[in-house]
Amino acid sequence: MTDPTPFLIVDDDATFTRVLSRALTRRGYAVKVARSVEEARRLLSEWVPVLATVDLKMEGASGLALIPDLRAASGEMGILVLTGYASIATAVDAIKLGATQYLPKPADADQILAALSQQEARVEAEIEAQPMSVDRLEWEHIQKVLSEHDGNISATARALGMHRRTLQRKLLKRPVRR
Known part of the structure; x- marks a missing residue:
């Protein structure tokens, strides 16, 4: 072996x-x-x-x-x-x-x-591969920033310049495939 x-x-x-x-x-x-x-x-x-x-x-x-x-x-x-x-x-x-x-x-x-x-x-x-959609890129970026802030939604929202409730709604959605 x-x-x-x-x-x-x-x-x-x-x-x-x-x-x-x-x-x-x-x-x-x-x-x-x-x-x-x-x-x-x-x-x-x-x-x-x-x-x-x-x-x-x-x-x-x-x-x-x-x-x-x-x-x-x-x-x-x-x-x-x-x-x-x-x-x-x-x-x-x-x-x-x-x-x-x-x-x-x-x-x-x-x-x-x-x-x-x-x-x-x-x-x-x-x-040549199909590039990621804008929605997928956004989801990936949110996940990366969320990880950088140890899962803290408020800190992530501040870093992204977005309202905390808006971020929470985006996080509840399933990620798009591409």
Whole structure:
């Protein structure tokens, strides 16, 4: 029996990392999670993954700053940049720095593994995907700001410049698919 493939998830979204980590573990990967570029660098000093996903926009340093470190740790590592802020410019930057693939969020474990299994970077393939709707972008942004304020609705409403009751109504709605 072979050892599970080491897989690193670098993302500051606790819910996303928990769900993705669980899904990848069920598929036989040995998953470690880092919530920041700094934490990922500490992990790399003692452990080298075969595959990695890196969130582009996190608190502190951007995920792009980690790509050269991942590439230096292993020239063969599959590196996927995930972002809710997809653009051609950031996709090109990620690929130039050494990422093997780039996907817009939301992405599930199957989409991530499919992208990592591709041998060549294809920037245009990911960008052609249907962009998120304005409603979905709003929902994602609200969730991120809510998380930054530890679930405090009043603080989140102030940060978003929105009335607390309006925010509560938006939070009661189910998220749109795209």
